Amino acid sequence: MSRTKIFCDIADSKTIKEFNKKSIVDGFTTNPSLMRKAGAKSYEKYSKLLLKICRKKPISLEVFADNFSEMEKQALKINSWGKNIYVKIPVINSKGKFTGKLIKKLNKKKIKLNITAVYTVAQVKKINRCLDNKTKSIISIFSGRMADVGKDPVPIIRKAVQLTRSKNNVEILWASTREPYNYTQSKQLGCQIITMPPKIIEKVSKFGKSFNELTKDTVKAFLTDSKKSKFKI
Ligand code: E4P
Numbered sequence: 552m553s554r555t556k557i558f559c560d561i562a563d564s565k566t567i568k569e570f571n572k573k574s575i576v577d578g579f580t581t582n583p584s585l586m587r588k589a590g591a592k593s594y595e596k597y598s599k600l601l602l603k604i605c606r607k608k609p610i611s612l613e614v615f616a617d618n619f620s621e622m623e624k625q626a627l628k629i630n631s632w633g634k635n636i637y638v639k640i641p642v643i644n645s646k647g648k649f650t651g652k653l654i655k656k657l658n659k660k661k662i663k664l665n666i667t668a669v670y671t672v673a674q675v676k677k678i679n680r681c682l683d684n685k686t687k688s689i690i691s692i693f694s695g696r697m698a699d700v701g702k703d704p705v706p707i708i709r710k711a712v713q714l715t716r717s718k719n720n721v722e723i724l725w726a727s728t729r730e731p732y733n734y735t736q737s738k739q740l741g742c743q744i745i746t747m748p749p750k751i752i753e754k755v756s757k758f759g760k761s762f763n764e765l766t767k768d769t770v771k772a773f774l775t776d777s778k779k780s781k782f783k784i
Contacts, residue, residue: 687722
């Protein structure tokens with residue numbers, strides 16, 4: 552089984568510059584909310600700035616239109632900006648309509664896609680039917696957002712990995728990571744990619760503390776705080 556690649560989930564240009572240099576980081580994912588958070592005013596100009604920084608590693612840039620013809624136009628434009636781009640297409644539009652036809656059309660044109668906002672096995676099945684077995688494609692399953700509402704992402708990811716196993720070009724991405732342990736889980740499930748915010752990548756890169764070290768660190772931290780507060784009984 553191949554290693555689970557680590558992508559950085561961020562649109563801030565300074566952070567992309569810093570994390571692009573790290574060998575632990577294999578690529579980047581962005582979304583319209585992250586672009587907004589990064590202060591992007593012109594989507595095109597800002598994306599091109601990011602593409603100047605990240606020239607080789609894969610980077611996902613998402614369409615933001617809500618109707619399929621606009622989505623298609625945006626997808627073609629975004630794709631023309633560079634070779635390392637995965638065009639992110641949401642699995643449905645805001646009205647709940649499956650983007651399958653568009654996925655199929657773009658996939659036929661050999662455009663690398665990252666199908667995003669995926670939550671169910673049924674969606675994975677439908678997406679998989681729209682993808683050929685040559686063009687590189689990613690299916691992003693939003694594990695953290697599921698867990699945020701009390702749902703377990705593990706069985707869904709496990710099934711998704713299984714469903715796409717016969718297509719070497721299709722990768723399952725653990726998206727919306729909430730904690731460092733999600734990296735361990737994604738590896739155990741055979742996920743090809745996990746995308747994580749920069750802070751979690753930093754924690755994952757320091758994995759390996761022993762239980763003995765952890766227990767000492769914990770006790771020491773409590774002692775330090777007790778001393779700082781001059782606690783007395
Ligand atoms: C994935 O590509 C998304 O950008 C991302 O993982 C969403 O994460 P969030 O749920 O923390 O916003």
